[in-house]
Amino acid sequence: MQKYLDILKKYWGYDGFREKQDEIVKSIASGKDTLGLLPTGGGKSITFQVPAMTMDGVCIVITPLVALMKDQVANLQNKGIKALAVFNGLSNREINIAYDNCIYGDYKFLYMSPERLSTELFLTKLPQMKVSMLVVDEAHCISQWGYDFRPSYIKIADIRKELPEVPILALTATATPQIVDDIQDKLLFETKHVVQKSFERKNLAYIVRNVEDKLGELIKIVKAINACTVVFVRNRKKTKEYCEWLIQNGISAHYYHAGLTHQSKDKKQKEWMNDSVQVMVCTNAFGMGIDKPNVRLVVHMDAPDSLEAYFQEAGRAGRDEKKAYAVMLWNNADKTRLKRNMAVTFPEKDVINRVYQALGNYFQIAVGHGAERTFDFEMIPFAKAYGFNLLQVFNSLKILQRAEYVEYTEELNIPARLHITVGKSELYHLQVSNSNFDAFLKLLLRSYTGFWTDYVAIDEQTLAKRANVPLKTIFTYLNQLSKMKVVHYIPRKKTPQVFYVQDREEQRFVKLPNAIYKDRKADFEKRVSAVINYSDDTHMCRSQFLLQYFGDKKAKSCGQCDVCIDKKKKGINADALQELEQSIKEFLQEPKSKLELTAKFSDEKQWESILDWLIDNEIIYQNEEDKWCMK
Template sequence: MSNHYLEILKKYWGFDQFRPLQEDIIRSVGEGKDTLALMPTGGGKSITFQVPAMAKEGLCLVVTPLIALMKDQVENLKKIGIKAAAIHSGLTYNEIKVTFDNAIFGGTKFLYVSPERLSTDFFLEKLPELSINLLAVDEAHCISQWGYDFRPSYLKIAAVRELIPEVPVLALTATATPQVVEDIMKQLRFKEKNVFKKSFARPNLAYVVRATENKKEQLLKILQSVGGSAVVYVRSRKKTREYAAFLQQNSITADYFHAGLTNASKDEKQRKWKNNLTRVMVATNAFGMGIDKPDVRLVVHIDAPDSLEAYFQEAGRAGRDGQKAYAVLLWSDHDRVQLRKQVSTAFPEPETIKRVYDALGNFFQLPVGAGFQMVYDFDIGKFCSAFNFNILTVYNSLKILQRAGYLTFSEELDIPSKVIFLVQGNDLYKFQVENEDLDPFIKILLRNYTGLFTEYAPINEADLAQKMGVTTETIYKALAKLSKLGIIHYIPRRKTPLIAYTQSREETRYIRLPKEVYEERKLKYQEQTEAVIEYGSTDYICRSRFLLNYFGQGNSDNCGICDVCLSRKKRGLDETSFQTIETAIEKLLKKQTMHADELIQSLPFNDTQIWQVLNWLEDHGLIGETESGELEWLK
């Protein structure tokens, strides 16, 4: 069977061999076992469900919350000749119906579904008709209350499993603590525990924390001393533009990226950066999903992220080619203050959250008891000014209402215009003959796009206008007219966040924010931000070891290349000697305090070397002196 998998890999993806762990996961799935795969970003996760699904009859159902990623993967699969489609809240009922019909009768091999669609009657009704060979759950940490991005709609996957009990599940995530790993298997009803873990260690990646109050100057210094492609992460859209302009003024080619840009603009910026025409991309965390550029030499965080999970994933975009790379966090006291403030921003008071919920119902003119499974375009700016809310308060309240299962909130979707033909063959020909004015528009559609009779095809009006030598406005009008006449169904492009009600509108007094959605979650969030603060302000634990410990990979060695390890090397000792002496000192001083001379006599090492380690430990606040002048271990 293994050879068969290799043939598929070679035929469609052009690779001669699997990356470490990929084949083990594929084999496990191929044998029908429920499987959880922990693979750091860029480890080739999608191959692990795409290859085994191609080896079997039937369709692979892929659950993922990221619509942008869905669109990318569907396009990539189509490019290599594999039929794929996606279903999410941004589609009309008719589009969803056509997509399902194609999945049932038309040989769709991969059907991507956003989690909130799983519980719709329509989906559950059609599910038995789909011949499913594998259920792949991407971003599987979203199913766990303890994951850093919990989504209640993921809990519906268990009910879907009951309807297809024979189908194995492959759960995928890039970052999960041991607690989350256990929880994923429990929530997905694994028949037996089965985890494949790629070590989180990245031996070629040097983690560095730089304490600085002047981040711009520091960033410039770093970029001048480390060559190659770079990503710089900041918190706000405004900062992406500011920092990109600052770098350009200092003769470094830079561009900026955030979720609010048009798709065309995003594609162009990514293309230039991928092809090294732009050296530095200054971005919010919207940049990186599905970005696979192996030769990124440097990832700098200007602002600290609010969890080590997020940091590890973003920093891990450096050095995927295995060559030396750097992940730098610029840290200041302001970050500590900001992160702690972030907790109250991310968790508005329960009363405020309820007020947002109530205002939302009024905004959509939705009566109490109505709205179940309704989807609305949502202009957050208009909403805030109509009800006098702060934009961050609304954003975070919606996230909490989503966790409590009342609605789903999809940010900034850019959904291209789409067309499907409702008339074909002789009837279409007859119409063309009778409507000369509309005939050219029908012809240009048929010439430029395929599959128009069987599925909704994304189209670009500006392209068509250019090809016909007319204005975009003329194209819009002609397509709208054809749509009105029932020849085509035309859905113009929408760029908007969406709100979908997962329950009918409740009276505010009945809105419940359970402990696990609010209080426990807030505590967990606090722990996560404190872990980031500890990482940023600790300068005596090897950075790599610190991160690996956090993800439950204990007893790892010092990396030897982070800023902490390098500061030890400056003492002229190699890593092993330093660590051996440090461990011996710690053991003695944890038992009792003692004078330095006494300590040195008790240890079987060179006196000078012991002094060097003692000095380093004192500089980094690990040991101190008692009033009587004895040394004590402080941490």
């Protein structure tokens, strides 16, 4: 174990592993297929990055989150660890070079989107790679019962057959017992093996506030906590509106969403990370891979569509294990919106089919063509051209993605990349013969490394500042050198994209099986109902509700959520209430009189207080015969 601790200290600066991290490290390092269940902030990436550093070959990491993929690769590179990422939006040449570096170079990590696993290029290169382990992040995506099912994850089983001796590590922060079993089955675990840290967050108080004036309540809460805060909202427009409202009330804040420029995102994120501003108001585009330990408060202005999503987002608070709060602001309008979303999220099959056919026409793809091609995609002009509303298009694309026809990537933000295509001596001769190019090339080589072996991400604005020249001048040099074939320069790309997983089908052959549409719709409705039940429930401990949802049937009351605090104010012991409530439920299988109830439970502690509480919260009621019944 010492060699893993040495790696942990050398590259990450930690003296020891967190709970369950060491168990996962030992398990995967010994060659066992392993499913690691660690809550948000539990340090999942450490569990494979550390052992992979001690093993021969490259660790392949499969993740659906491009932003997280890029962040983790950048973090590894900053530590001096060789890592690459391959995802939709890169050119074939870039991808080819990346694979060759994994074959012939000493790269330790290759991050990939799941759609890349079935491409011809990857399947050709894979047998030549020495793979140390296979890591599946967000592993719940492989289960059709998972809240974010992606059919492309099913292809991982095919890759396993090509790597029979390579262990697999599956990781997720949220999975019900049914999904835990399904993940291991779908990934062909040789022997089922789960390492799980309790989902309980003892330092995190979950609170639901039923209020009409959400903005007023937000100001009160943020001022009361007066510490680092994340405020989640559902749409981009609200991020700016709420941010301005906070600033008007004397609270420092930034807003963040996927549509901002790279420079703006970077600036806002850095200022929030170093505590220059207190609050980040954001969509769920913010937070993936962000590890800020001292977030004391997470506020949801709008309820998410699933408790899995809520649990992950709320879990960004209190990662330093000090007291923190997760607050959901809730009212009847939220309930109405969630119910309406059930219909909106699953358009009629005819609408989905028309969106698919319109896409093919829009990109001018003939039937039987288009597989593995990527297209820039602007949703607004597309929707206008073909008479769809934006939600119809967005949700149809998500369903077509599950059915493995296309892959839709929102607001892909890929930095500019540069690869030097001539030898070092040829470049030297160019510098000697052209003083203007000499100064610029020296600036490039001083600013970045690795141009001859890989495409290197560059920032034109940074180069312009260092050279003290207008940004236009940098673009001119880069384009001239690219035309001369001295370098291959790929400008920054910031646009949504559609990737065709398979050739375009004729309309009559487009199928949406029950597992993709009908079953998923029913499952989505259950998830939405669970969110509504969680938010409306005023008698069950919030933490206990969440933990039981994730399969921990023995979870105890937390003593610090709004429900538990309300019970304390009324002098009711939460655990006593839970036990007595269960006894009453069993006793009231048939209606009973008040005399029968009293005779049965009058010897119990706090009987009268608990009875009053059960009545006040409408858990028990009197029928027309004045007998008591359970609701």
